[in-house]
Amino acid sequence: MNISREEIVEVMKDLVGAENVVTEQEVLEDATFDRFRKFEGYHHVYTNPLPAAVVFVQSAEQVSRVLSFCNAKKINVVPRTGHSATEGGLEPIVENSIILDGSHMNKIIDIDPVNMQATAECGVVLEDLENAVRKIGLTTGHSPQSKPIAMMGGLIATRSIGQFSTMYGGMEDMLAGVETVFPDGTICDIKSVPRRSAGPDIRHIVLGNEGTTNFITKATVKLWKYYPQYQECLGYTLDKMEDGLKIMRTVMVEGYRPSVARLYDAEDGKEHFSHFAPGKCVLIFVTEGPELVSHANAEGIRSIIANYPECEMVETKLIEHWFANLNWDASRIEEERQEVLQTDVVCCTTEISAPWSAVEKIYQVCVDRVTREIPDLTIFGAHASHCYSNGINLYFVYWYKVTDCTPEQEITKYHLPIKKIICEETIAAGGSMCHHHGVGKHRVHWIDKEHGSALYMIKKLKEAFDPNGIMNIGTILPYHETK
Amino acid sequence: MNVFVTCKFCPDLDRMKQSDFVVQEEMGVDTHFLPNILNCYDESSLELSLRFGETVKNLEKTAFTIGPKTSEQVLDSLLALGFEHAVRVATEYDVRFRPETIAATICNYLHDHPQDLLVLGREAPLGNNAATAQLVASYLNLPLISAVVDFSYRDESSISVTFQHEGSLYRQEVSLPCVFSMENATISKLRMPTLRQRMKAKNCTIEYAQLEQKDSSLFPLPIAMRIPNRRRLSSISQKKGKDAVYELFEKDLKKRLEEV
Numbered sequence: 001m002n003i004s005r006e007e008i009v010e011v012m013k014d015l016v017g018a019e020n021v022v023t024e025q026e027v028l029e030d031a032t033f034d035r036f037r038k039f040e041g042y043h044h045v046y047t048n049p050l051p052a053a054v055v056f057v058q059s060a061e062q063v064s065r066v067l068s069f070c071n072a073k074k075i076n077v078v079p080r081t082g083h084s085a086t087e088g089g090l091e092p093i094v095e096n097s098i099i100l101d102g103s104h105m106n107k108i109i110d111i112d113p114v115n116m117q118a119t120a121e122c123g124v125v126l127e128d129l130e131n132a133v134r135k136i137g138l139t140t141g142h143s144p145q146s147k148p149i150a151m152m153g154g155l156i157a158t159r160s161i162g163q164f165s166t167m168y169g170g171m172e173d174m175l176a177g178v179e180t181v182f183p184d185g186t187i188c189d190i191k192s193v194p195r196r197s198a199g200p201d202i203r204h205i206v207l208g209n210e211g212t213t214n215f216i217t218k219a220t221v222k223l224w225k226y227y228p229q230y231q232e233c234l235g236y237t238l239d240k241m242e243d244g245l246k247i248m249r250t251v252m253v254e255g256y257r258p259s260v261a262r263l264y265d266a267e268d269g270k271e272h273f274s275h276f277a278p279g280k281c282v283l284i285f286v287t288e289g290p291e292l293v294s295h296a297n298a299e300g301i302r303s304i305i306a307n308y309p310e311c312e313m314v315e316t317k318l319i320e321h322w323f324a325n326l327n328w329d330a331s332r333i334e335e336e337r338q339e340v341l342q343t344d345v346v347c348c349t350t351e352i353s354a355p356w357s358a359v360e361k362i363y364q365v366c367v368d369r370v371t372r373e374i375p376d377l378t379i380f381g382a383h384a385s386h387c388y389s390n391g392i393n394l395y396f397v398y399w400y401k402v403t404d405c406t407p408e409q410e411i412t413k414y415h416l417p418i419k420k421i422i423c424e425e426t427i428a429a430g431g432s433m434c435h436h437h438g439v440g441k442h443r444v445h446w447i448d449k450e451h452g453s454a455l456y457m458i459k460k461l462k463e464a465f466d467p468n469g470i471m472n473i474g475t476i477l478p479y480h481e482t483k
Numbered sequence: 484m485n486v487f488v489t490c491k492f493c494p495d496l497d498r499m500k501q502s503d504f505v506v507q508e509e510m511g512v513d514t515h516f517l518p519n520i521l522n523c524y525d526e527s528s529l530e531l532s533l534r535f536g537e538t539v540k541n542l543e544k545t546a547f548t549i550g551p552k553t554s555e556q557v558l559d560s561l562l563a564l565g566f567e568h569a570v571r572v573a574t575e576y577d578v579r580f581r582p583e584t585i586a587a588t589i590c591n592y593l594h595d596h597p598q599d600l601l602v603l604g605r606e607a608p609l610g611n612n613a614a615t616a617q618l619v620a621s622y623l624n625l626p627l628i629s630a631v632v633d634f635s636y637r638d639e640s641s642i643s644v645t646f647q648h649e650g651s652l653y654r655q656e657v658s659l660p661c662v663f664s665m666e667n668a669t670i671s672k673l674r675m676p677t678l679r680q681r682m683k684a685k686n687c688t689i690e691y692a693q694l695e696q697k698d699s700s701l702f703p704l705p706i707a708m709r710i711p712n713r714r715r716l717s718s719i720s721q722k723k724g725k726d727a728v729y730e731l732f733e734k735d736l737k738k739r740l741e742e743v
Contacts, residue, residue, distance in 0.1 A: 274556055275494075275518045321516045325498050342672040371678055378675040401677060 003073050005096050008052045012098065015065045020056040020104070027054055031099045034083060034090040036411075036442055039346050042337050043407040051078070051092045054099040060179060060187050060217040063100065067215065067470075068185035070098060076473045077183075079211030081123050081151035085158065086349070087440025089210050093474045100215060102153050108132055109218070117176050117192060119220040122153030129221075139226035141168030141259075144436075148329035153216040158438040159208035163326070165386045166252075167259035167288065168224065170436065172207050179218035180206050183466050192220040205461065210438050211472040213465035230291045232298035233323070235314035236305060237280040241265045242360050244283045245384065245392065247308060249356050251285070252387050256300045260286035260323075260385075265363075267381025268397045276318050283311065284319055344402045345378055348415050350422045354431030355391040359384075362429050363394055369421045374414060376401045386435065393435040396422055416442065424449070444478040484639065484659070485543040487598035488532045489589065489615075490525040490561075491607040492554040494518070509577065510708040511609065519553060524604030527668035531634060532602055533564060534670070539636045543567045545598065547692075549578055549588060555689055563676035563684035568596075574694040579610025580704050586618035587695040593623065599659040600642065601625070602634075605666055614702065616664035628657060630666040 003011075012021045022028075032048040033041045040047060052075075057063050070077050076097040080090050083103075092099065105121035111133055112118065118140070120129050127147045130140050143162040144150060150160065156178060161170035168174065177192025190203055206214060238244055244263040251261065262284040264272060273282045283305075287297035305311050340346055354362050363382060370380050379399040386393040400414045423433035423446045433443055433450050448455055462469075462477060473479055494514035505513050521529070529546065536542040545568040546561045548554045558569035570592065578584055593601075603616040620627035632652065633645040641658050647666050676684070718735050720727035 272518070275516075275553060278553065278556055315516070317516045321498070321503075322518075324500075339672050342670065343674050345675050375677075377678045380678065399675065401675065 003075070005052045008073075008075060008096060008098065011069055012053055012055050012066065015069065016055055016057055016062050020058070022054045022056070023052075025050075031078075031080075031090075032092060034085040034088060034440075036086055036088040036415075036440065037091065038337075039340060039402065039410045040407045042340050045407040047408050048091045048093055049095045049097070051097040051099045054101055056101045056104045058104055060181055063102070063181040063215050063217055064185040064187050066098070066100060067181055067183050070470050071183040071185070071468055074468050074470055077211075077215075077470055078472050079153070079157065079215045081153035082125065082146070082149050084146045084150050085154065085440060086437045087434075088442045089158070089438055089440035089472065089475050091441055091474075093441065093479065097473075102215070102217065103151060105153075105217060106151075111136065111138075111223075113138065113223070116223045117220050118223055119177075119192075119218065120152050121218050122151060122216050124152050126150050126152065126155060133223055134226060137226055138223040140174065140221055141224050142171070142174055142221070143327075145326060145328050147327050149333075152219050152221075156207055156216050156219055157210050159436060161386055161436040163262075163323075163385065164259040164286075164288070166261045167257050170386075172204070174221045175203055175207060175219060176222050177220040178203060178206050178216060180214040180216045182214050183468065183470055187217075188214075189218075205465070208438065210440070210475050212476050213461060213471055215471075225290075227289060227291070227294065230294040231286060231288045232294055233316050233319050234285040234287075234298060234301060234305075235316065235319035236283045236311040237277045237314060238283060238308070238311045239281065240310075241281055241363060241382075243308060243310060244281050245356075245359055245363075247283060247305060247311070248384065248387050248392060250304050251301055252389050254300065254304065256297050256304075257287075258285040258297055258301060258387075259288045260284060261387040262383060262385045264383040265381045267379055268383050269381070270379065271397075272322060273318075276314060282314070284323075286323070345399055346402060346410065346414075347379075347397065347399045348418070349395060349397050349437075350419050350433075351393055351395040351435040351437055352422060352426040352431050352433055353386075353391060353393045353435040354426060354429065358429040358431055359392055359394060362426050362431060365425045365429075366394075366396060366422050369425070370396075370398065370418055373421065374400070374418055376403045376414070391431075395435070411442075419443065420445070439476045441474045444474065444476065447477060484539055484541070484599050485545065486532050486535065486600045486602060487545045487547060487593065487596075488525075488528050488566075488602045489547050489604065490521055490529055490557065491548060491604070492519045492550055492557050493522055493608050495520045496608060504710045506708055506710060510705060511579070512710070514609070521557060521673060522604060522607040523667065523671050524665045525607060526673045527632075527671050528602040528604050528663075528665045529561065530670050530673045531665075531668065533674065535634065535636065536565065545570060545596065547589065547592065548572070549574060549585060549694065558689050559681075559684070559687075560676050562687040562689075563680040564674060568690060569687075570690045570692050572692045572694050576694055576696065578694075580612065580702065581610075581697075581699050582612035582614040582618055582702055583697040583699050584695065585612070585615050586622055587697040588692070589615070589619050590622045591695040592692045597660075601660070601662040602631075603662065603664055605630075605664050612702070616662055620662040623660075623662070626657060626661045627664065628655065628661065629664045631663040632666055632668040633670070634663065 028050040029046050031054050032046045076094045078092050078099050081102045102122040106123040107121045109119040177190050179189045181187050264282045266279050269282050285301050287294045377400050382394050382396045384392045402410050405413050426433050427449045494517035507513050544566045546566045547570045549572040562569050606613040630647040635643050637643045645654050720730045
């Protein structure tokens with residue numbers, strides 16, 4: 001890079017308009033971290049270098065111009081939309097980066113009830129899109145906890161998944177078409193078709209790229225009919241995680257398709273179910289879809305659970321009410337900030353996936369090791385919330401009281417050592433260290449073990465689409481690999 | 484020195500939608516589906532007492548609650564956090580709107596377990612009375628400091644206390660024993676015990692006390708109940724600063740204020 005910070009800002013103003021280039025100290029500080037470094041951020045400690053500017057783009061053409069310039073000058077670009085990433089994917093780790101923000105591209109372009117798909121710009125909040133399609137009796141089927149704040153670009157870039165995934169799938173199942181921009185300025189529009197066999201599925205170059213090869217500007221997602229009136233909500237308490245996992249496997253293997261399938265251990269459940277299931281695991285299923293489908297799935301699940309007398313049924317309203325309050329919006333994040341500042345107790349997560357044969361072992365080993373090796377934990381638990389015929393995810397949730405260390409030491413004292421145990425044990429047992437939050441910048445340490453011989457393909461993709469290494473340096477691949 | 488702190492594990496009413504407010508028999512709202520929390524006054528009382536204990540040698544701390552079995556989750560946590568005693572009054576009796584019964588129950592316990600400092604939250608749902616601290620002070624003939632937001636150790640026989648009055652903060656030195664009624668303190672979050680603290684406290688036991696029923700001659704029971712409209716509205720303005728404020732006022736607030 002042979003250009004000063006001031007020159008970068010001036011060029012950006014020329015490219016997108018001065019009003020769309022923000023250089024206020026507070027905004028730049030806020031742009032140095034995502035939810036991975038929230039403890040530092042809450043304490044106004046900023047360990048990453050301040051970016052040169054936050055640049056708000058309005059169109060794919062503007063994105064193209066900005067990326068072309070940055071590519072030519074080798075300026076690091078961190079793509080961003082809803083700013084709700086959890087793994088450090090939005091951290092600018094080198095000097096004079098540009099935060100390229102697509103949140104102002106927030107138009108819902110088309111809702112097509114004939115072809116059952118909707119097209120939206122990258123900055124459309126998922127909840128806004130969902131509310132728009134609900135008005136005509138449809139749903140995107142996508143409901144991550146971050147629905148009130150997450151935007152379409154980020155959801156695709158991280159291969160997001162939602163609470164109804166067991167029926168509707170993850171973002172990879174929902175994305176029909178996508179427009180994206182590469183570092184050399186090329187704008188590619190992958191058309192939306194039901195299916196095709198015209199070579200490799202190029203949507204997957206975009207899905208999960210975490211801003212390391214391209215900047216998503218527009219997406220077309222599939223829609224389904226929405227039948228809230230036929231939803232059935234089933235809740236049970238039980239004593240052992242392993243029994244719950246067996247039930248979930250049976251439900252999937254027998255061919256039932258609940259929209260929601262969740263299992264909480266007693267520790268994680270404390271935060272959610274202490275008013276009716278203290279000290280118990282909680283198993284939850286929701287079925288939905290057309291009346292006959294929903295009720296048949298519910299009936300099938302009930303018949304499976306009847307073989308497990310240790311499962312005690314929970315009143316439906318308790319589960320429905322809990323589920324209605326699960327999502328995180330801006331006010332919940334503010335509440336969390338205040339609580340963290342008062343108590344120094346932080347809640348973090350790591351989500352993994354595992355084949356059925358390995359999941360119990362991963363759960364047990366991680367619980368044993370983390371509770372034995374990590375100090376100052378207040379809660380260490382897990383839930384499973386996404387089921388497949390060949391396995392399941394585990395979402396480890398941990399709270400620790402930051403003790404005898406500075407805010408910037410919190411990550412190395414607690415969060416990364418916990419993550420290391422979970423990621424390494426998961427990979428060793430044959431699972432994946434990332435289920436749906438992406439690699440970001442803080443799981444790159446294990447990316448070689450995660451992919452093994454297939455890491456070649458990840459590196460080749462990066463080299464091919466981002467030969468100058470300007471896209472989100474240090475994400476997915478470690479910095480020294482991409483220099 | 485010893486300190487006695489009352490607490491109540493109550494339903495998190497902030498999680499209720501307008502449609503959830505359904506009047507039941509006996510003038511109550513159905514809250515059985517809600518998670519329970521400590522109300523903010525009690526949370527402050529407990530946390531401030533723990534902080535107080537860190538500055539006072541050999542402070543013996545007692546947490547006291549009247550409530551169902553689920554309250555024991557909080558008491559277990561308090562034992563793990565270092566409370567020497569956790570006491571529950573188990574009762575099916577409806578103590579809402581009966582501050583005299585609550586105060587008499589507390590005094591009954593204190594008769595056998597005298598304390599130097601009594602810290603009571605100002606009020607707690609369901610059935611906010613805001614009278615228990617006053618009645619306890621009256622029954623025990625002890626001085627009462629209201630609207631307390633902080634307190635600290637002074638010496639073996641007195642305490643420095645900060646209280647609110649008409650938006651200002653005042654500091655006072657009070658002799659023990661005395662009763663505090665806690666107001667909205669800046670310290671409003673109770674710390675969480677670590678897993679190791681919880682393991683260490685596994686053998687600590689909760690103590691039990693009896694309810695002391697007392698006729699409510701001073702506090703007649705309510706005779707009717709109505710649920711106000713708790714409609715919430717959110718609105719996002721595309722404008723900025725003063726323009727956004729004017730727009731929100733004209734569009735939303737003005738109409739709602741007129742309704743009020």
